[in-house]
Every structure is written in structure tokens, then in C-alpha cells.
Amino acid sequence: MRLENKVAVVTGGGRGIGRGITEQLLSQGAKVLIAQRQPLDEPLSQQENVAYISVDLADVNAPYLIANTAQEVFGGVDILVNNAGFMFEKSLDDMTEQEWDTMMAVNMRAPVFLTKALLPLMRAQGGASIINIGSIEGLGANPWHAAYCGSKAGVHGFTRALAIDLGKDNIRCNAIAPGWINSDLSHDYINAQDNPTQAKQELLKLHPVGRTGEPADIGATVVFLASQDSAFITGQVIVVDGGRTAKLPLPF
Template sequence: MANQIKRFENKVALVTGGRSGIGRAIARRLQAEGATVITAQRGEDTEFDSIKADFSDAHTPQRIIEEVISRAGQLDVLVNNAGMMMEAGIEEMSLEDWQRNITVNLTAPFLLIRAALPYLRKTKGSIVNTGSTEGLAANPNHAAYCVSKSGLHGLTRSVAVDHGHEGIRCNAVAPGWIDTELNIDMIAASDDAEVFQRNIGKIHPVGRSGTPEEVAALVAFLAADEAGFITGQIYPVDGGRMTKLSLP
């Protein structure tokens, strides 16, 4: 990024799920603005200093935060971006799958925040959670995902209220249809990719789907000191989709 502002010089950021998609865009944006970035996810990250992590394991979050402090000595920004989605109707979803969705998408961020608070307190740090427009509304057969993201939005507000007096801020972004590798591959595998893409554009007032970099731009702003009077908010990044009423 030419002439990129440096809002995160001398700051350390942890981005979960930073190896691909929105997480990768966030990690790159924070690094471009001067941050020392560490990512955490199941696989190895060849671009960033990374920590292998299984977020279905309740012991993982504490280990990750301890490792970040061991490597970097401080933590200024926590981005809870790692997540999963399983499509199934309520009657078809097993309790095991339900609990795994809740564990990865909601319990893991809670445990990461809990472990990170002592260090964020020292740096007057910031938390940004990756929620979803499905935490505000629902698509078919996404009950577990919707519940987990709604819960993450609620956690965002609670952390903001409970820890704002300590100088810790917590916000969330709620992406809609974003052109991640996963979504691009899904469109390409459809019966008519061109029609699919055109229909996706029609549901957005801006006439197109979003990019991971557009989500990352908002995350960087919310994490930066210039957003110091913003906390406890959920920001849709959806091209106006949630605003547009469907036709009769």
C-alpha cells in the first residue's frame, strides 16, 4: 500500500483465522499499517508469524495468548476472526455439530478475550470480533451459525460495557456476502456461475458483493486509536443488503 498511514507502529496484533479470506486481508492491512502481526489457525501460515490452533479445544485460547506474549511481549489488538459454518436444518443437526459451531464461533472468542484482558488492560488495547449479518438475520439451515454470531455480537457489547472504564474497547464487524476464496469457489461450482454472480449483485444496493479488503479497512479503523470513542457497536459490511426490502 503506497503511502499507507501507520496507525499500528509498535503495536502487536493477534488475528485468528488469519491464513485466508477476511482474516488474511485483516492481517495484511494491520501489518501494512505498522503492526507486528501473529495469526492463529489450524494450518501453518507461511506469510505471517503464526500459531497452530484447534479452536474446538477449550485449552487452546489461553495457550495462544501466552504464546503471543512470549514471542512479542505485549498485545494491543485482538481480532477474533476464526469461525466455521455447517449447513443443516434443526432436526438434522446433531448435538455434537451444534456444540462444535458454538464452541468455535463463540466460546473460543470468549476464552481468548478472557485470557487477553490482563494484557489489553496494560496497553489500553482494542478487540474487534468478526460477526456476521447472520447474527442480525437468518439464512435457511444456518441455525447454529446464526446463534453463534448473535452470541458474538452480544459478547461484543458486554465486553465493551464491562471493560470500557479500563481503556479497552470492543466492536464487531458483520460482513455480508464477501468474495472470499470459499465463496468464489462455490460460485464457480454452481450450474451457471455468471447468473449466480449477477443475482448476488442484485440483492445489494451497491450492485456487487464485497471484498475482504473492504472488511479489513473497517477492522483497522475500529482497532486504531482514532476510533477511541467507539465501542460496543456492530457494523454491517454488506453493501446495503440488510437495508434493502425484498420485492413483493
């Protein structure tokens, strides 16, 4: 197994994209500490190589609580996956400062300071791989997503800067920019449209591969970036979107 005896911290690792990441890491022999507010479901909580800490990533103390738990439970950290985040749709006219600050606290500040909190453990291991989950909305935009797009563009920029600063410590840092990934939330969004069947057909047309993504697609990319297979890759934003952003739109 490519990640046998490696320890990973995954924020939001119990559901959605995070669940796909956790499952792929476990399949390759890694031990995983999941940090999120929601408790784990029974199948995941009973996994031998899974530990859990309940934290609110908007709390400034959360990164240090996670780092302490990683030290106590696993004795070190080899892989950090900054996955947790959220999104809301709101125009700038209607957005409040508190809403903006909350978005940045979870989507941007938490990855930055969790990385800071875990650096001593990663340096002690002689190196590590940090994988930040950005978004294709850090590269483009949808309507009413100013806060979300801003936060994800920040994640991409932070990724590149960190790769430069930490290369000397044998710590690599890359980001993944997922496109449309199937989840309960994305299914609910489609089903809320006036014509869900047509909406799904139009969505599929945006993807040259003929399908939307699965959490396991992101998880498999995380495994690659966490492993020695990607030892010469750092400072990159890898788009995993089934070709959606490569396809030029047509008016017909």
C-alpha cells in the same frame, strides 16, 4: 502509520477474510500473531512482523497457548481480532448435539475465552481494542443456518456486554458484521449452482454498491476500529455489506 508498534492477535488470519485483516494491519505498521490450524503460506510466513501459532480453536487450551505465545514473542497485545469461524448448512431435524457444540466451541467459546486469556496483557498495555467478526447472519438468516446464526448473534451480544464491562480498563470492544465477501469458499458456492453466471448476476443485484465485498474491505474496517480514529466507539456492531441488508426486496 496508524498502528505502528502495536501488536495484534488475529485468529484465522492467514486466509480469506482473516488474510485481508492481517494484510491491512501490517500495512499500518502493526505486528501480527496469527493463530490457526493451517500453516501460513510462504509470502506471509516470511513477513518480518508476522508470528504464527498452530492451534485448534475448538480445544479449550487454545486461548491460553495463544496468550503465552503473544507474551513470549511480542511482550503484549494491543489489538485482538476474533475472526476464525466456520459454517455448515443443516436443518434442526438433521443436526446433532455434537455438531451444534462444535459450532459454538469455535464461533462463540473461543472468542470469549481468548479474550479472557489476553485480558492481563491488554490491561498491562493501558488499554486495547477488541474486534469480533460477527455476520449479517447474526442479524438475519438464511435457510438451514440455525447453528451459524445462533453463534454469530451470540458474538454480537458478547461484544456489547464486554464493552460495558471493560470500558473502565480503556478496552473497547466492537464487532463487524460482514456480508458477502469474496473468497475461495464463496466462489465455490456460486460455481456449484445450476447456472453460476445467473447466480452471480442475481447476487450482485442484492448489493446497492454493485459489487460483492473483498477481504480488504473488512481489513480496512478493522484498522479503523483498532486505531485511535475510533476512540469514542465501543459496543457497536458495524455492518459491512455493500448495503445488502438495507435494501428491501421486491418480488420482481
